[in-house]
Structures are given as C-alpha cells and as structure tokens.
Amino acid sequence: GAVVSQHPSRVICKSGTSVKIECRSLDFQATTMFWYRQFPKQSLMLMATSNEGSKATYEQGVEKDKFLINHASLTLSTLTVTSAHPEDSSFYICSARDPSGRNTGELFFGEGSRLTVL
Amino acid sequence: EDQVTQSPEALRLQEGESSSLNCSYTVSGLRGLFWYRQDPGKGPEFLFTLYSAGEEKEKERLKATLTKKESFLHITAPKPEDSATYLCAVVSGSNYKLTFGKGTLLTVNP
Numbered sequence: 001g002a003v004v005s006q007h008p009s010r011v012i013c014k015s016g017t018s019v020k021i022e023c024r025s026l027d028f029q030a031t032t033m034f035w036y037r038q039f040p041k042q043s044l045m046l047m048a049t050s051n052e053g054s055k056a057t058y059e060q061g062v063e064k065d066k067f068l069i070n071h072a073s074l075t076l077s078t079l080t081v082t083s084a085h086p087e088d089s090s091f092y093i094c095s096a097r098d099p100s101g102r103n104t105g106e107l108f109f110g111e112g113s114r115l116t117v118l
Numbered sequence: 119e120d121q122v123t124q125s126p127e128a129l130r131l132q133e134g135e136s137s138s139l140n141c142s143y144t145v146s147g148l149r150g151l152f153w154y155r156q157d158p159g160k161g162p163e164f165l166f167t168l169y170s171a172g173e174e175k176e177k178e179r180l181k182a183t184l185t186k187k188e189s190f191l192h193i194t195a196p197k198p199e200d201s202a203t204y205l206c207a208v209v210s211g212s213n214y215k216l217t218f219g220k221g222t223l224l225t226v227n228p
Contacts (some may be wrong), residue, residue: 034216
C-alpha cells in the first residue's frame with residue numbers, strides 16, 4: 001500500500017520553543033493531508049486539513065496560530081507547534097489520501113510523532 | 119455530528135478463542151466505514167473499508183461486516199500477534215474527514 005512517512009518519531013523540547021513535524025507521501029502525490037492529535041486511550045482527533053498551495057482548514061477549537069501548517073508541495077506537509085507548552089504534549093499523526101485510490105476516504109497514516117514538552 | 123462508539127474498550131482472549139468487536143455509528147449519509155489497526159506508538163494501519171449494509175470483507179483471521187447501524191470485526195482463532203488497538207472510523211458528506219471511535223484494545227494471550 002501507499003506509504004506516508006513522518007519525522008521525527010519522538011521529540012522532547014523545552015517549554016516556549018517551537019517544534020516542526022514533517023509528513024511525506026513517499027509514492028504518491030497528495031493534494032490533501034490531514035493532521036490528527038491523539039491522547040492516551042482516546043480517539044484520533046482531526047486538527048486540520050492541509051491543502052497543497054493554499055491555507056489549511058482548521059477544526060473548531062484548534063488554534064491556527066499555535067499549530068502552523070504548511071503544505072508546500074504535493075508530497076510534503078509540515079506541522080509546527082509554536083511556543084510549545086506541556087499541555088501540547090501528545091501523539092501527532094498525519095495522513096494522506098492517495099487520489100488514485102478508488103476507495104473513498106481511505107487514508108494512509110504516518111507512524112506518528114510523540115511530542116513531549118518539558 | 120457523526121458519532122462512533124466502539125465496544126468493548128478492552129478485550130482479552132486466549133489464543134484460538136474467537137470473538138467480535140463492535141462499532142456503532144450515527145452519521146448523516148454514510149460514505150464509508152473503516153477499520154484500522156494501531157500498534158502502541160505507531161500510526162493506524164488500514165484494514166478494511168465497507169460502503170453499504172450487508173457488505174463483508176475478509177483478511178486472514180479478520181472479517182468485517184456492516185449493517186445500517188453498526189459494524190463488527192470478527193476475529194477467528196486469534197494469535198498473540200493480533201494484539202493491538204482496533205479503530206473504527208466513518209466518513210460522511212463530501213469531504214474525506216474521518217471520525218474515529220476510541221478503539222478496542224485487544225490482547226491475545228498465548
């Protein structure tokens with residue numbers, strides 16, 4: 001199946017610093033990527049939809065100035081957590097839909113990035 | 119608003135002991151129901167997509183079924199390597215946003 005790569009897999013940072021997470025589709029071009037956040041024993045919560053060449057669409061309650069999303073190319077989207085605080089510690093997961101796939105909504109997920117803010 | 123409820127939250131089985139996981143959903147215009155497997159510290163891995171009531175799909179020891187209100191993931195003669203969290207998600211409307219359930223943590227003991 002399609003492959004989505006996420007980097008870094010783990011990151012620890014100090015409070016107040018910014019952290020960038022990359023999401024790449026390795027064998028297909030993704031015009032749309034999605035960023036999720038997952039707390040322990042909780043559902044994946046959609047944060048935003050990343051659209052290549054345009055602004056991201058954020059879900060209600062997600063601070064767009066806090067979570068900056070850039071989709072600069074058809075294979076790369078980045079999520080920057082700005083001025084991170086301990087409450088931002090979470091598991092962040094990206095996903096992308098292979099537009100050539102016939103299955104509506106079938107998404108391929110990255111391996112996830114665990115952010116710990118001290 | 120789409121809602122997905124999975125039960126049980128956790129399930130322990132002995133190797134070879136078959137069982138089923140449940141996913142109940144409330145959506146306006148279901149476009150697809152998805153099952154994913156998630157291992158600890160990893161992203162979800164796609165298993166199945168179901169589109170209409172009555173549809174069934176199989177993969178190795180797993181079989182997914184769909185009705186108008188719920189989906190079941192049947193696990194036949196499970197092995198320890200089947201241990202994982204199984205997530206159910208739905209898509210409705212014209213976008214590709216998935217709404218996930220909280221998952222069922224399956225543990226298969228040897």
